[in-house]
Amino acid sequence: MSVRVAVLAFPGSCDDRDALRAVELMGAEPVRVWHADSDLGGAAAVIVPGGFSYGDYLRPGALAALSPAMGAVREHAAAGGPVLGICNGFQVLTEARLLPGVLRPNAHLQFRFQDVGLRVQRESAWLPGTVAGDTLDIPVKHHDGCYFVTPGQLEELDAAGQVLLRYVRNPNGSVESIACVTNAAGNVAGLMPHPEHAVDPLLGSADGRILLQGLIDQAVAVEAVA
Amino acid sequence: MSTIESTPSLHRSLGLTDAEFERISELLERAPNDFELAVFSLLWSEHCAYKHSRRLLAALPTTGERVLQGPGENAGVIDVGDGLAVALKVESHNHPSAVEPFQGAATGVGGILRDIFAMGARPIAILDSLRFGELDSERQRHLFARVVEGVGHYGNCVGVANVGGEVEFEPAYENNCLVNAMCVGVLPAGRLQSAGAAGSGNLLVLYGSKTGRDGIGGASVLASQGFEEGSEAKRPSVQIGDPFTGKKLIECTLELLDRGLIVSLQDLGAAGLASSTAEMASAGGVGLDVDLSAVPVREDGMEPFEIMISESQERMAAIVEPASWDAVAAVCRRWELDATVIGEVTETGRLRAFHSGELVGDIPVETLTERAPRYDVERERPARLVDAPSGAGEDPGTPPEAALRALLAAPGVASRRWVTRQYDQLVGAGTVVRPGGDAAVVRLTPSDRAIAVSLDGNGRRTWLDPRRGGMSAVCEAARNVACTGARPAAVTNCLNFANPEHAEVGYELAEAIGGMADACRALGLPVVSGNVSLYNEHGGRPIPPTPVVGVVGVLDHAGLAVRAAFREEGDVVLLAGAGASALDGSDYQKVVLGETAGRIPEPDLEAERALHAFLAEAAGRKLLRSAHDVGGGGLAVAVAESAMAGGIGVRVEEASDLFGEGDGRVVMSARRADVPALRKLSGPVPLKRIGTVGGGEIAVGPARIALAHAIDLYEGALPRIMEGGA
Numbered sequence: 001m002s003v004r005v006a007v008l009a010f011p012g013s014c015d016d017r018d019a020l021r022a023v024e025l026m027g028a029e030p031v032r033v034w035h036a037d038s039d040l041g042g043a044a045a046v047i048v049p050g051g052f053s054y055g056d057y058l059r060p061g062a063l064a065a066l067s068p069a070m071g072a073v074r075e076h077a078a079a080g081g082p083v084l085g086i087c088n089g090f091q092v093l094t095e096a097r098l099l100p101g102v103l104r105p106n107a108h109l110q111f112r113f114q115d116v117g118l119r120v121q122r123e124s125a126w127l128p129g130t131v132a133g134d135t136l137d138i139p140v141k142h143h144d145g146c147y148f149v150t151p152g153q154l155e156e157l158d159a160a161g162q163v164l165l166r167y168v169r170n171p172n173g174s175v176e177s178i179a180c181v182t183n184a185a186g187n188v189a190g191l192m193p194h195p196e197h198a199v200d201p202l203l204g205s206a207d208g209r210i211l212l213q214g215l216i217d218q219a220v221a222v223e224a225v226a
Numbered sequence: 227m228s229t230i231e232s233t234p235s236l237h238r239s240l241g242l243t244d245a246e247f248e249r250i251s252e253l254l255e256r257a258p259n260d261f262e263l264a265v266f267s268l269l270w271s272e273h274c275a276y277k278h279s280r281r282l283l284a285a286l287p288t289t290g291e292r293v294l295q296g297p298g299e300n301a302g303v304i305d306v307g308d309g310l311a312v313a314l315k316v317e318s319h320n321h322p323s324a325v326e327p328f329q330g331a332a333t334g335v336g337g338i339l340r341d342i343f344a345m346g347a348r349p350i351a352i353l354d355s356l357r358f359g360e361l362d363s364e365r366q367r368h369l370f371a372r373v374v375e376g377v378g379h380y381g382n383c384v385g386v387a388n389v390g391g392e393v394e395f396e397p398a399y400e401n402n403c404l405v406n407a408m409c410v411g412v413l414p415a416g417r418l419q420s421a422g423a424a425g426s427g428n429l430l431v432l433y434g435s436k437t438g439r440d441g442i443g444g445a446s447v448l449a450s451q452g453f454e455e456g457s458e459a460k461r462p463s464v465q466i467g468d469p470f471t472g473k474k475l476i477e478c479t480l481e482l483l484d485r486g487l488i489v490s491l492q493d494l495g496a497a498g499l500a501s502s503t504a505e506m507a508s509a510g511g512v513g514l515d516v517d518l519s520a521v522p523v524r525e526d527g528m529e530p531f532e533i534m535i536s537e538s539q540e541r542m543a544a545i546v547e548p549a550s551w552d553a554v555a556a557v558c559r560r561w562e563l564d565a566t567v568i569g570e571v572t573e574t575g576r577l578r579a580f581h582s583g584e585l586v587g588d589i590p591v592e593t594l595t596e597r598a599p600r601y602d603v604e605r606e607r608p609a610r611l612v613d614a615p616s617g618a619g620e621d622p623g624t625p626p627e628a629a630l631r632a633l634l635a636a637p638g639v640a641s642r643r644w645v646t647r648q649y650d651q652l653v654g655a656g657t658v659v660r661p662g663g664d665a666a667v668v669r670l671t672p673s674d675r676a677i678a679v680s681l682d683g684n685g686r687r688t689w690l691d692p693r694r695g696g697m698s699a700v701c702e703a704a705r706n707v708a709c710t711g712a713r714p715a716a717v718t719n720c721l722n723f724a725n726p727e728h729a730e731v732g733y734e735l736a737e738a739i740g741g742m743a744d745a746c747r748a749l750g751l752p753v754v755s756g757n758v759s760l761y762n763e764h765g766g767r768p769i770p771p772t773p774v775v776g777v778v779g780v781l782d783h784a785g786l787a788v789r790a791a792f793r794e795e796g797d798v799v800l801l802a803g804a805g806a807s808a809l810d811g812s813d814y815q816k817v818v819l820g821e822t823a824g825r826i827p828e829p830d831l832e833a834e835r836a837l838h839a840f841l842a843e844a845a846g847r848k849l850l851r852s853a854h855d856v857g858g859g860g861l862a863v864a865v866a867e868s869a870m871a872g873g874i875g876v877r878v879e880e881a882s883d884l885f886g887e888g889d890g891r892v893v894m895s896a897r898r899a900d901v902p903a904l905r906k907l908s909g910p911v912p913l914k915r916i917g918t919v920g921g922g923e924i925a926v927g928p929a930r931i932a933l934a935h936a937i938d939l940y941e942g943a944l945p946r947i948m949e950g951g952a
Contacts, residue, residue: 011562012470014385018655021671052383055470111378111648141382141650197652202669202785204652204660 002029003219006043008073008089010035010064014051015086015196022196023047026212028219038068045082045219046073048089050141050194060103060144061091070096082218083188084211087142090190099183099190100157101149106142107173113141115204116193117168118179124164125221126182126189126214136207138193140171145192147174147181160184165191187218236260240267246599253593261579261587264531266594268497269504272760275598278726279758282603282736285743290752292715294418299509300344300493301411302754303418304716306780308675311415313347316355316408316681316720316776318759322464323376323405327369331376331405332467336539338409339384340493343476344542346419346483347411350654351668352381353681354391354407355720355774356645359400361637361947366395369403371948376467377407378648383469384476387657388649389666391681395637398685401764406720406757408681408776412670417483421492422510423545423571428489430503430514430569431551433558434475434541437498437533438524440466471540471563478561479542485557487550494541500534502543503569504577508595510545513574518581520568530581545571603732611691616810616824626862626884626929629818633859633885634866634936636817640943663790663871664706664855667781676784678712680704683722683774684858687811687826687887692734692771694826696741701829701889702857703777704749708838709853709892711788711845712779717746719756719775724768726760734771735760742773748831749838751777788845790854791871795920797851797895799865799878800904803837804912805830805890807883813858814885829889833911837890840911844894849904853894860885862926864893865917869924870937878917881927895919 005023009016009032016032023030031041035053040046053064064070070092077083077098085093093099106112120127120134130136149157154175157163165180172192180191195208237247240263250266251257258266272278288296294311295303301315319334335352342349354377359366370393381388386409423430482488490510492502499516507514518533528536546554551567558565572578577594579587633639646661658676659667665680682703688695704714719742724731746753762769781787792799809815810824844850852872856864862884869876893916896904905913917926924931 011474012383014383014473014650014653018653021655051385052470052473055383055468057470111375111382111650113647113649113651139652141652143382194652197655200655202658203655 002027003045003216003223004029004031004043005045005047005216005219006031006033006040007047007049008033008035008069010053010067012052012055013049015194016049019047019049019196022199022212025199026209026216028216033069035067035069038072040072040076044223045215046076048085048092050087050089053088053092060088061095064092065095074098077188080187081222082215084215085190086194086196087192090192091144093188093190098188099181100153101147101181103144104146104148105144106146111143112171113139114171115139116171118165118193119168121163121166122161125218126164127210128214128217130210135168136210137205138195138198138208140193142192145172147178149175157181164189237263240264241271242267246270249599253597261531262589264535265500265587265589268500268535269594270598273496274501276758277599278601278603278760279735280600282739285739286753287743287746288752288754293752293754294415296752296754297756299421300341302716302718303345304754305415306675306677308673309415310670310673310675311413311418312677312778313342313345313411313413314716314718314776314778315341315755316406316718316774317757318720318722319405319407320402320722320759320762323373324403326464327372328376329464329466331373332380333465333539334405334407335377335380336467336469336472337495338407339386339472339476340542342409342411343479344419344491344493345413346417347413348480349386349409349411349476350656351410351666351679352386352388352407353679353776355681355683356393357399357404357685357772358395359397360395366400367948373403373405374645374648380467380469382650384473385653387651387653389651389657389668390661390679393642393645394685396685396770398767398769402762402769404722404772406774408718410677410679410778419483419491420509421506422490423506423512423514424489424510425547426571426573428571429546429548429551429567430516431544431546431554431565432521432541432568433544433563433565435468435471435538436522436524436564437536437538439528439532439536440538442532442536465537465539467539474561474563475540475542478558478563481557482554487546487554489545489547492543494543496537498534498536504591504594506543506545507577507591513572513576513591514569515572515578515580516569518579520566522564522566530579530586534579603726603735604729605733605736606729607733608730612825614825615808618809618815618819618824624818626927627931629814629885630862630929630931631939632817633813633863635939635943636813637943637947639813639859639863641941643941644944644948658784658787659710659789664709667710667784667787669784674783676781676787678707678710678779678781680706681774681776682706683772685770685772686816686822688738688772689770689822690811690824691826692737693741694828695771696738696773697745697829698889699773699775700742700745700749701834703775704751704838705855707777707779708841709788709855710781711786711842712781713842714749714751714777714779714838716778717751717753717775719753719773721758722762722769722772722774723760724763731768738771738773745831749835786845788850788853790868791852792868792874792876792895792919793851793872795874796898797919798898798901798915799876799917799919800894800896801914801916802840802892802894802911803833803890805833805888807860807886807888809886812860812885812887814860827888834890836910837892840908841892843907844904849896849900851895851897853892856891856893858887860887862929865926866924866936868893869933870940874919875921875923875933876917876919877921878926880914880916884927884929
């Protein structure tokens with residue numbers, strides 16, 4: 001039986017439908033989890049998708065971080081379950097303190113859509129089949145994607161190997177071109193680029209499948225242990 | 227019923243003529259009260275009643291095999307096969323954008339989205355057609371930047387991909403920018419919605435945002451006539467958009483439709499509840515009773531007429547069977563949207579408005595809609611129009627290389643990436659061909675079918691010849707769609723003109739519509755929806771006549787889509803079609819010669835149709851490596867654009883007419899081995915081999931430029947103007 005992957009849906013989520021479809025394309029079973037629900041429908045992995053949850057009021061991700069569904073995600077993550085935050089989902093996970101750092105408005109203060117190159121920093125369960133130095137092509141589209149951590153935190157992230165991807169050319173002013181980070185335990189990852197929009201070569205790139213495969217692989221591994 | 231008779235001459239300040247006021251009194255068989263007069267003034271406005279354009283619009287063909295819904299509903303709908311249908315419409319938001327560019331543009335997008343999902347369709351693509359003055363002033367750069375930001379803000383936040391459009395800069399748009407937004411949505415062919423109210427006793431439900439005093443347009447005059455003397459009454463009349471609520475409204479509406487809970491559906495746009503209720507009752511041939519005191523409002527003390535005509539955004543009206551109401555309310559609650567029963571369907575044929583139990587207005591529905599006045603426009607051929615070409619050849623003083631460089635960096639020609647990179651182009655998992663080429667191609671995921679869509683107009687060329695300009699706008703939009711390999715299927719149009727009460731503008735309007743009608747007929751394209759925006763002028767200076775045409779085409783398989791980019795070294799470059807071209811009205815004439823003069827050539831409509839058919843056949847057999855319309859900047863720019871898009875050079879030897887513009891020509895490339903098959907397929911379409919793909923230079927006849935230099939000029943032009951850097 002294929003593994004279940006939950007995709008959260010907040011009022012204002014935009015990329016939830018594409019994430020559900022991408023999960024299905026990857027051979028896993030997608031489950032839509034409504035923001036007001038407090039269980040994950042038996043899912044072994046979670047995607048917090050992109051969009052403008054609650055209209056980005058207050059700060060992007062700030063209100064969503066307090067939703068019942070995020071309570072369930074917190075428990076899932078604490079138990080070692082894999083969680084992937086994409087764009088607004090990354091913002092939600094930093095607001096929920098499940099990931100280090102914050103996302104500020106882009107340095108150029110514009111919403112920016114573009115294909116970006118992402119350099120793999122190290123071998124990781126999140127990036128199956130890749131090695132340090134490989135490049136992935138995945139689009140970004142955001143207004144608030146400028147990743148920031150303090151110099152002290154940055155050192156810790158680097159030392160612990162929590163930086164998975166860096167931009168080849170920094171599109172938003174992120175500190176040290178960081179594009180994707182994990183928590184200290186390594187089971188929660190967030191990035192501004194959209195792997196769910198890069199699953200079909202006809203639409204430009206299929207490199208996003210790598211991250212989604214990483215999510216699914218980890219879910220399978222966790223289920224096998226349990 | 228409160229029978230305060232209307233203040234004499236109030237109708238004039240509301241924009242109604244004395245004759246129109248008399249007609250209202252005749253139709254009602256009494257004088258209207260102020261509430262009724264406010265409703266009439268909006269429903270009989272040009273925007274709602276098309277009183278100066280409707281008779282002319284009758285010339286446009288509106289039927290065809292694919293047409294499921296022609297003009298008259300919120301949007302047109304065509305069948306695209308496989309049980310799928312596509313809804314399309316373009317609409318203007320010119321004046322609000324000129325006053326407040328960000329909100330004006332944002333609510334323009336919000337409004338066109340509502341028109342699409344009111345048809346039961348999920349919006350999948352937005353296109354925007356924008357016109358400003360030249361970018362040499364701070365004000366024009368500000369307008370341009372803020373409009374783009376507004377278009378992006380709404381579309382990005384609701385998660386609908388922006389896949390294309392156009393931007394034009396001409397001095398005549400300086401004080402009257404044009405902001406036209408188009409939306410396309412997809413629906414199961416069997417689920418087509420109608421606005422027609424039906425079923426006496428069924429409930430009128432208003433859902434979405436609360437109603438405020440924002441966007442009370444022409445009627446703000448009323449407030450200063452003694453209804454209320456508070457300063458609130460002078461609020462700006464530009465609507466404020468809330469895309470977060472807009473997004474919830476889309477999802478909530480689609481869920482209501484999926485569950486079969488709705489009898490009919492109508493968005494609230496211009497003139498708010500007044501026009502929505504009138505249109506629903508009119509389309510259904512019924513009456514509606516509306517209780518205005520039931521409408522959730524943003525502030526206390528709103529007058530009945532204010533509630534009736536408020537243009538507060540993000541609201542929908544639905545007719546619901548009483549048995550479905552609880553389920554409807556539950557879905558709206560889940561989406562955290564107000565839903566309120568504000569009235570019911572009656573058999574009276576009258577629109578009756580109540581407030582606090584009192585009848586405040588009672589109007590026979592047909593008097594607001596079918597019996598609204600229709601006028602013939604006076605027509606007088608403008609003196610500026612000439613019968614002959616200007617005779618201007620290529621300026622011998624300007625070397626072709628210098629001209630090509632100037633054109634690539636001209637704001638009217640240069641890359642639009644500075645605009646499109648501010649838009650989400652990909653959400654929805656369908657964008658196969660992104661903006662920047664001829665037409666965008668959007669797959670109807672999960673189906674493999676795709677649509678191609680383009681939105682085009684050309685004010686400068688239409689200024690020189692309104693009829694040919696109208697024809698050309700249709701030809702160009704359809705040709706752009708055909709370049710992707712899709713078969714053009716339907717048209718939506720937005721007619722931006724100046725004051726139709728001036729005979730010269732009346733002439734332009736009639737001629738441009740006539741030209742569009744000729745082209746649509748010849749190309750077999752029904753016009754299924756549209757919008758007319760008149761009175762676009764400032765300080766007595768009219769805008770150029772600017773018909774903007776959206777075309778949707780159908781592609782059997784998304785994988786067959788052809789792009790504008792050259793692909794491989796050694797591929798053969800061909801010119802398909804031999805349409806007449808001229809420098810008159812061209813970008814060359816504007817940029818290099820510094821004028822707009824003469825007469826544009828007449829499109830050969832039969833040749834155009836054959837060219838489009840050839841493109842679809844060739845794409846279907848995978849014989850094309852690239853195809854790109856010869857448009858602004860002529861052959862030289864078209865060849866350069868294909869080279870830059872592909873990141874590969876090109877050498878074109880056969881180039882006598884570098885910069886002339888006209889219809890009916892496409893630059894294509896093909897594998898050497900496929901050229902004989904292409905020739906065989908081309909039939910009546912002239913197909914001329916003109917060059918070869920390859921190298922690091924763009925060489926079109928005597929005009930030569932290094933590829934990297936061309937890309938820098940072309941891609942860097944707008945960023946340099948707007949931000950002082952790339």
